[in-house]
Amino acid sequence: MLPKELLMVWKRKGTIRPRYLSDMTIAGEIIQVFTQYQGKKYKEILMQLEGMEGDDFKLVRGLGTLLERRCRFQSGSEVQGKEVRFFLFDKGFVKTLEERNHLLDEASLQFHIPTEQVEEAMFSDLEEEQILVEFIPPAPEELVRWYNLSLTQTLLFDALELTFKVDSNYQQVFRYVKYLGLMYEINGEIKVTGPASLFKKNRKYGTALAKLLPFIMNAKRWRVQAKIETEVGGEPRILDFSLDSTNNVFLPTSVDSAVHFDSEVEARFYRDFTALNLGWELVREPDIVKAGHYVVIPDFGFYKNGLKHYLEVVGFWTPEYLRKKIAKLKEAEANITVAVNETLECKKEDFTGDVIFYKNKIPVMSIVKILREIEEKQIEKELCSLKEVSLSGDVVSIQEKARELHVSPATLTRMEIPGYHVIGERFVSQTFLEKVREELRPFQEYPKVEEILNGHQLSMLALDSMGYRVIWDGLHPTKVVEKKRDTKSV
Amino acid sequence: MKLTYHRGTIVIKGDYSVPNTKWDARSGCYRSQALHYRDIVEYLQNSGVRYEDNVLDLIPCPELSCNVQLREYQEKALERWLQQKRGVVVMPTGSGKTILALKIIEKINAPALIVVPTLDLVRQWKEELRRFITPIGEYTGEHKDLQPLTVSTYDSAYIYAETLGNRFKLVIFDEVHHLPSGGYQQIAEMFASPFRLGLTATYERDDGLHEKIPRLIGGKVYEIHVDDLAGKYLSSYETRKILVALTDDEQRDYEQYHDTFKKYLASRHITLRSPDDFTKIVMRSGYDPEAREAILARNKAERIAYNSRMKIKKIEELLNRENRTIIFTRYNDMVYEISKRFFIPCITYRTVSDEREEIFRKFKEGAYPALASSQVLDEGIDVPEANIGIIVSGTGSNRAYIQRLGRLLRPRENKLAVLYELVTKDTKEIRTSYRRGT
Numbered sequence: 072m073l074p075k076e077l078l079m080v081w082k083r084k085g086t087i088r089p090r091y092l093s094d095m096t097i098a099g100e101i102i103q104v105f106t107q108y109q110g111k112k113y114k115e116i117l118m119q120l121e122g123m124e125g126d127d128f129k130l131v132r133g134l135g136t137l138l139e140r141r142c143r144f145q146s147g148s149e150v151q152g153k154e155v156r157f158f159l160f161d162k163g164f165v166k167t168l169e170e171r172n173h174l175l176d177e178a179s180l181q182f183h184i185p186t187e188q189v190e191e192a193m194f195s196d197l198e199e200e201q202i203l204v205e206f207i208p209p210a211p212e213e214l215v216r217w218y219n220l221s222l223t224q225t226l227l228f229d230a231l232e233l234t235f236k237v238d239s240n241y242q243q244v245f246r247y248v249k250y251l252g253l254m255y256e257i258n259g260e261i262k263v264t265g266p267a268s269l270f271k272k273n274r275k276y277g278t279a280l281a282k283l284l285p286f287i288m289n290a291k292r293w294r295v296q297a298k299i300e301t302e303v304g305g306e307p308r309i310l311d312f313s314l315d316s317t318n319n320v321f322l323p324t325s326v327d328s329a330v331h332f333d334s335e336v337e338a339r340f341y342r343d344f345t346a347l348n349l350g351w352e353l354v355r356e357p358d359i360v361k362a363g364h365y366v367v368i369p370d371f372g373f374y375k376n377g378l379k380h381y382l383e384v385v386g387f388w389t390p391e392y393l394r395k396k397i398a399k400l401k402e403a404e405a406n407i408t409v410a411v412n413e414t415l416e417c418k419k420e421d422f423t424g425d426v427i428f429y430k431n432k433i434p435v436m437s438i439v440k441i442l443r444e445i446e447e448k449q450i451e452k453e454l455c456s457l458k459e460v461s462l463s464g465d466v467v468s469i470q471e472k473a474r475e476l477h478v479s480p481a482t483l484t485r486m487e488i489p490g491y492h493v494i495g496e497r498f499v500s501q502t503f504l505e506k507v508r509e510e511l512r513p514f515q516e517y518p519k520v521e522e523i524l525n526g527h528q529l530s531m532l533a534l535d536s537m538g539y540r541v542i543w544d545g546l547h548p549t550k551v552v553e554k555k556r557d558t559k560s561v
Numbered sequence: 562m563k564l565t566y567h568r569g570t571i572v573i574k575g576d577y578s579v580p581n582t583k584w585d586a587r588s589g590c591y592r593s594q595a596l597h598y599r600d601i602v603e604y605l606q607n608s609g610v611r612y613e614d615n616v617l618d619l620i621p622c623p624e625l626s627c628n629v630q631l632r633e634y635q636e637k638a639l640e641r642w643l644q645q646k647r648g649v650v651v652m653p654t655g656s657g658k659t660i661l662a663l664k665i666i667e668k669i670n671a672p673a674l675i676v677v678p679t680l681d682l683v684r685q686w687k688e689e690l691r692r693f694i695t696p697i698g699e700y701t702g703e704h705k706d707l708q709p710l711t712v713s714t715y716d717s718a719y720i721y722a723e724t725l726g727n728r729f730k731l732v733i734f735d736e737v738h739h740l741p742s743g744g745y746q747q748i749a750e751m752f753a754s755p756f757r758l759g760l761t762a763t764y765e766r767d768d769g770l771h772e773k774i775p776r777l778i779g780g781k782v783y784e785i786h787v788d789d790l791a792g793k794y795l796s797s798y799e800t801r802k803i804l805v806a807l808t809d810d811e812q813r814d815y816e817q818y819h820d821t822f823k824k825y826l827a828s829r830h831i832t833l834r835s836p837d838d839f840t841k842i843v844m845r846s847g848y849d850p851e852a853r854e855a856i857l858a859r860n861k862a863e864r865i866a867y868n869s870r871m872k873i874k875k876i877e878e879l880l881n882r883e884n885r886t887i888i889f890t891r892y893n894d895m896v897y898e899i900s901k902r903f904f905i906p907c908i909t910y911r912t913v914s915d916e917r918e919e920i921f922r923k924f925k926e927g928a929y930p931a932l933a934s935s936q937v938l939d940e941g942i943d944v945p946e947a948n949i950g951i952i953v954s955g956t957g958s959n960r961a962y963i964q965r966l967g968r969l970l971r972p973r974e975n976k977l978a979v980l981y982e983l984v985t986k987d988t989k990e991i992r993t994s995y996r997r998g999t
Contacts (some may be wrong), residue, residue, distance in 0.1 A: 153916065159904040160920075164931050166877055166903070174904060190901055252568050252723060254587045266570045266723070267751065269585050270594050275747055277718075305841060414703050431702060482920070525577070 072281060077133040078225045080301075087299050087310035089222035091320045092130070092215050095543060099211040101134045105142065106208050113144055114199035120513060134218055141209065141347065143436035144201035152196035155182060207347050216321045217346070220288075223322075224281035226312060230297040231272045233280045238520070244286050247278065250355045251279040260296075272309070274300055288323070292316045316499045331537035337370060337384055340433040351375045351442060363402035376479040378445055381407040382438065385415065397421050408441055446481060453482040460486055465503035466528055469496050495532040503527075508537045517541070562605065562611035564855045568626065569595055569722035569751030577610055595726050596777070598753040617755050618727050620672045622709035627663055627692040634790070635661045638783040642758060643668065649737055649759035653787040658760045659689045662733055666693070669756055671730035672709040674700075676718045678736050680914060686712045686735070699723065715745050722751035728787030731756040732778075738763055740777060742772035749777035799979055805871045818862035825855035866985040868895045872953050873902055875983055879951055885924070886931040886949040895953060897932045908934040950980040 079090040092098065100123065108116045116135075124131045128237050146152065158178055166172045172186075179186040194200060209217070227233065236259075237244060248255055248263060253276060256262045263283065265276035280297070287293050294315035301310055314320065337355075344353055357372025360381065369381035385396060393415060400409060401423050408425040410433045411417050419426050422480060427437050457478060473480040491498045507527055514520055524533060534551060542550040562575035573582055581597040584590075593601060598616055605612050632637060638650045638661055646669070652658050666673050675686050683701055690697045690710050698708030701717045707728065718725065721798040732752050734740050737759030740749060747759070757778035765771055766783060774780070807815060826833070828851075833839055846853035867890075876899065880886060890896050893909050900907035906920045906929055923929045 138899070156900075156904075156906075160906040160929060162904065163882060163929065164880060164903045165904045166880055171902070171904070193901060194897060256587050264587075266568045266592070267747070269583050269592055271571070273747075275744055288881075302844075335992065392855075 072224045072228075073133050073221045075225060075228060077129050077136065078222060078227065079129045079133075082303060084312060085310055087226070087301060088314075089219070089226050090130075091219045091222065093319075093321060095211040097127070097130065098134060098214040098218070100206045101131065101138065102211060102214060105138050105203070105206045108499055109203050109206055111203060112147065112199065113201050113203060115204065117199065128139060133221070134214065137214065137217055138206070138209075140343065141207045141436070142203055143205040143434075143440065144198075145204045146196045147200060147202040152200075155192045156194065158182075159189075159193065169210075172230075205440065207349070207436075207439070209346075209348075210420060212321070216323045220285065220323050223314065225283055226299060227281040227284060227297060228277040229274055229275060229300050230277045230280050230312075230415060231300055231309065232262055232264045232268065232298050233283070234260050234296045234521070235287050236260045236294045237287055238292040239517075240286065240290040243289065244283070247283055247286050251282060253279055253283070260294075272300065285323075288316075290316075298353050315520050334384075335463055336386055336429075336432060340371070340384075340435065340438075343435045347439065349439065349442070357381070359432065360403050360405045360407070362399045364406065365399055365402075367399050367403050367407075369405075369407055373442060375442075375446070376449070378449060379406075380442060380445055381405055382410060382433075383407050384410045384433065385417075386412040393417070400424075406445075408438065410438075428442055446479075449479060450482045450485060454476040454485060457482065457486070460488055462488060462498055462500075464490055465496040465500050469493070469498060472498070492536050494536055495530050497528075499529065499533065499536075504533070504537055507533070511537070511539070511551070515550050515552065517551055520551045521548075562610055564598075564601065564612060564614045564616050566595065566616045566618070566727040566753055567592075568859045569726050569747070571595055571598055571601065571616055571753065573601070575612070577608075580604060581984060594750045595753040596750045599755040602755075604719045616727055617730070618844055619730060620707060620709050620711075620728050622670075622672045623695050625667055625670045625693050625695065625709070627667055629660050629661065629663050629667075629692065631664055634785050635664070635937060638785075639664055639668075641782040643689065645779060645782070646756045648727075648782035649761065649764060649774060649778065649780065651761055651764045651781060651784040653785070653790060656785070656790055658735070658762075659686070659701065662758065662760060663689065663692060664708065665733075665758055666731065669731045671713075671756075672728065673724065673731035673733060674729040674752075674754070675710075675733045675735060676715055676716070677712060678715055678739050679963075680714065681917065682735060683714060684914065684918070692953065701783045706992070715739055715748065718748045719744055722748050726752040729754050731758070733758045733760065734778060734865045735760050737761045737778070738766055738771060738776065741766070741773040745945050746777055800982065801979060802982045805875055805877060805983050807865070807869050811869055815862050815865045818858040818865070821858035822855050822862065825851060825858075845857060867891055867953070868898070869985050872983045872985075873899070876903070876951060876953070879949070879981060880931060881949075882930050884930065884949045885927075885947040887947045888931065888933040888951045888953060890933065890935055890953040893935050896933050899953075903931075905929075905931045905933050908932060910935065917968045948978045950978075952980065952982045 081088050081090055101120070104116065104119050104123070108119065120131055120135050155178060155432045158181060159174060162174055165174055172454075175186050175189050182189070182192070184192060235244075245255075253263050253265055254268075255264075263277070263280060265273065267273055267275065268402070271509065284295065287295055291317075292315070296311065296313040299310050299312050301308060303310075341353065341355065344351075352374040354372045354374065356368050356370065356372075359368055361367075367383070369383045371382040371384075373380045373382070383400065385393070400407060406424060408427060410423050410427045410429050412424075413428045413430050425441055427434060442460045457476065460472070460476070460483070462472070469480045469483050473483050476483070480496070490496065490501050492504060507529065510523060511520060514523070520533070520534075524530065531541065531548070538554050539551050540554045541548045542552060562573065562577055562579075565572045565574075571582075571591065571593045572588070573579055573839075575591075579591065579593070579601055580599060581600060582591040582593040585592040593891075595616075602614065634652075635657055638652070642648055642650060646909060650658070650661065652661070662675070675690075677683055677686060680701060680703070683699060687697045687699060690712070693710060695710060696708045698706045698711035700711050700713040700721065702714075711729075713725070729752070732749075732754040734757070738761050740746060757779050764774075764784070771995075825831075825904065831838065831842065835876060842852055843856060846856045876888065880903065886903075888899060888905070890899065896907045896909055899905060908917055908920060908977075912920075920929065920932060924932050
């Protein structure tokens with residue numbers, strides 16, 4: 072879902088439709104910006120994006136807004152902005168520039184930073200001063216699908232009613248209709264409204280209808296229609312929106328939501344985490360963990376290559392509940408990260424292990440950081456025990472080799488193996504790549520190139536290592552050309 | 562007859578027809594907006610119909626008493642409101658609206674929800690409500706704690722209206738002029754609370770929507786103006802306008818941007834007569850790149866006028882440690898600029914609540930003689946003891962202007978309160994300022 076002001080629509084003859092995106096180029100370019108600006112300030116990213124806005128500022132901002140959810144930002148300055156500014160504020164105020172410089176010098180001494188940096192540090196904890204420390208890029212196509220779903224949901228914020236038809240997934244859809252406090256009438260199709268829709272046209276249920284949409288789309292075949300209240304030429308109008316599964320719109324293929332959640336916070340975390348596709352299996356209420364005389368069933372379990380980690384969400388309010396919970400978690404015999412609602416009167420010391428504080432949503436990227444560290448430890452351990460790896464053959468599956476050596480695939484890709492390249496999920500020998508490269512030289516048309524690659528069990532990813540570049544037309548690759556000389560190649 | 566509450570509505574089962582209800586084919590029953598609960602019950606009672614009423618599910622509530630003394634005009638307002646136990650009281654900021662509300666809560670002696678526009682006001686109300694010896698609840702984006710006396714924001718009350726609507730007997734809307742805008746009126750419609758109070762310093766809205774308030778919570782039952790109170794209950798004040806010239810560079814840029822905007826207007830044959838005309842261009846900018854460019858140019862011109870460097874110079878002259886000074890600006894970057902230049906603590910909508918609290922406390926104690934803020938202080942925040950206000954940029958809105966003024970009007974002996982308005986010379990900004998008729 073996007074802020075309403077970023078919604079782009081076409082209105083024609085009483086109908087309304089989001090301006091769906093089908094071109095991957097712009098999505099790819101914006102992903103590129105975030106990738107390149109890791110280590111830079113948020114405000115620099117904003118400026119770069121602003122430069123790309125052109126006539127499509129809503130599109131650029133919309134895509135940027137979605138990508139920000141895959142970013143982790145951190146305060147850049149070593150000293151806390153708050154400490155610095157309160158030090159400066161505590162002098163009352165300064166009037167002349169001499170007074171000002173004098174105070175800057177004092178602050179410089181106090182915080183052991185150069186005078187010029189004091190001003191910079193003063194508000195270094197502001198959002199736009201934060202530094203992008205991690206970004207998980209989606210594939211451009213994934214972003215396009217995600218964007219189109221978000222546009223549709225945003226359009227539904229102004230929906231007065233929603234009518235739909237599905238050929239499967241009834242149970243889930245109706246469970247959510249109830250969960251979201253909506254009502255329905257069946258008359259061939261199913262019309263969803265809210266209790267107060269009876270009295271006047273009512274946009275209050277728009278957000279709930281937007282939340283329902285992905286569950287409808289989970290059906291194999293589906294159709295939705297909605298009445299959207301909007302303005303045309305300054306006058307309020309009610310326009311028709313319709314969309315179905317046969318439409319040529321790129322939408323997410325399936326929304327994993329078969330799991331039931333206690334709260335919106337947990338449901339959102341599940342959605343956001345699985346969208347990142349990190350190879351960690353996320354399981355809701357996984358195993359039982361022993362904790363002294365009791366057991367704890369954590370909210371989430373993360374599994375990958377024999378690694379295991381748990382997440383417990385503490386978002387409750389009653390003091391007794393909290394006391395019991397803390398006592399149990401302290402005795403738990405497993406690695407549990409605890410995500411604590413910031414407004415609870417808790418301190419980090421109350422828990423053992425990792426603690427994350429959250430406000431409205433669990434910071435997915437902070438969990439990712441913890442999981443990364445766990446993986447990193449495993450890789451380091453395995454790298455130490457793994458002395459030499461010998462490969463034979465032209466193409467070797469990393470997965471299989473890893474299984475054979477009892478290590479994780481990530482560890483293997485870290486190893487430098489002479490004469491071999493890592494391409495996607497395979498090791499490919501240098502000699503073999505050169506052979507294929509020669510074979511490809513006469514051809515440019517993508518279908519032919521693909522045929523040759525498939526014949527050798529290679530994917531498109533191999534083209535990059537061979538010094539070729541793919542030219543796209545929207546979502547479709549059309550041509551393959553040689554990269555310019557300065558890029559590294561075989 | 563059986564009445565129950567269902568997510569912001571009243572479900573009526575029985576075969577007697579009741580006004581303000583409608584047949585709902587979805588659930589096979591009569592249904593009404595929760596707003597009409599009081600009327601329905603009165604109707605049934607007057608008609609002598611027997612009915613079972615399961616609508617209210619009130620939060621268990623102790624005896625509510627607090628020790629406050631009302632002033633003469635507050636007594637009068639109380640008396641008027643109690644006649645119907647609904648309606649709006651209009652009183653200037655600083656004249657003790659909160660005290661009146663406390664007294665009303667005590668009289669009703671039943672669970673009450675207070676709805677306010679900002680989190681700052683939530684905090685401030687909670688503080689005031691401590692005079693009752695009962696835990697005070699908060700229902701906002703940050704906390705969900707329901708108590709007999711609970712404070713919420715318009716946003717949260719709107720989102721959770723379906724579930725909160727039958728838990729309180731009294732609902733108080735602070736800064737009630739917000740209620741008719743957007744979806745907020747549904748708060749009043751989805752609440753079954755029979756007793757309703759609205760408080761504001763500025764009842765009238767420029768867009769005329771205040772006409773909807775009587776249906777939602779009752780009409781104006783009492784009104785008193787600043788002039789009736791000034792001197793006796795409020796400190797007197799005066800306003801001084803200071804004209805500030807743009808620097809040469811600023812003047813040049815200003816004219817250039819302003820020209821771009823004017824040329825666009827001319828090219829599309831648009832004359833600006835009312836704020837609506839401007840809104841139309843903004844809407845155009847969604848699809849017309851030239852309109853967007855024109856808007857951007859106009860915004861840039863405006864910002865130059867608002868944020869002129871010479872105003873910083875003027876602030877330097879006006880700052881004095883003997884005074885309690887609050888500087889108002891419209892734009893956040895101007896607040897940060899002022900803060901960085903003078904090392905004056907600043908409060909914007911992004912300042913986290915802990916920090917805001919600390920700044921307020923130190924300002925109240927006198928450790929900070931000055932503070933700067935963008936619009937977050939606009940409404941009803943208790944910032945006592947300030948005697949100098951400096952408006953660096955006017956918004957041209959009548960209401961914001963009065964309320965900023967109101968903030969300086971704190972009863973304090975022998976205090977001369979002055980509100981300076983720094984206006985840029987030879988720009989449109991003068992017109993925004995004149996429009997208020999000062």
